[in-house]
Amino acid sequence: MWFKNHLKEAAVYSRTRTSLKFYFTHMFWAVRFATLLFVWSIAMFAHAIVPQLVGFTVLAKLIQFIKEMKEQHPDDPMLKRIHFE
Numbered sequence: 001m002w003f004k005n006h007l008k009e010a011a012v013y014s015r016t017r018t019s020l021k022f023y024f025t026h027m028f029w030a031v032r033f034a035t036l037l038f039v040w041s042i043a044m045f046a047h048a049i050v051p052q053l054v055g056f057t058v059l060a061k062l063i064q065f066i067k068e069m070k071e072q073h074p075d076d077p078m079l080k081r082i083h084f085e
Contacts, residue, residue, distance in 0.1 A: 013076040036065060068074065 009020045010026055040058050047054040063084070070079045 013073040013079075015075060029069075033065070036061070045076070 007018055007023065009027060011022055014022075016022055040062065043054050047058065055069045066082060067084060068078070070076075070082065073079055
C-alpha cells in the first residue's frame with residue numbers, strides 16, 4: 001500500500017516541516033524501530049523457551065520507545081491515545 005502523504009502527516013505530527021533533514025530523521029526512526037522489533041522478536045522467542053533469560057526487559061524497552069515516539073510526535077492521534085502514569 002502506498003501512503004503518498006505519509007511524510008507530510010509525520011511532519012505535522014512532529015511540529016516540523018518536510019525537508020531533506022526531516023526525511024533522514026524519519027528514516028533514522030523507522031530503521032531504528034525496525035531493528036528494535038527484530039531484536040525484540042528474537043528476545044521474545046528466547047523468552048518463550050526460557051522465560052528467566054529475558055524477563056520483562058523487552059516490555060520495559062518497548063514502553064520506553066513508545067514514550068520517545070510520543071515526544072517526537074506530540075500531535076499524533078494514535079500516540080495521544082496512549083497514556084502513561
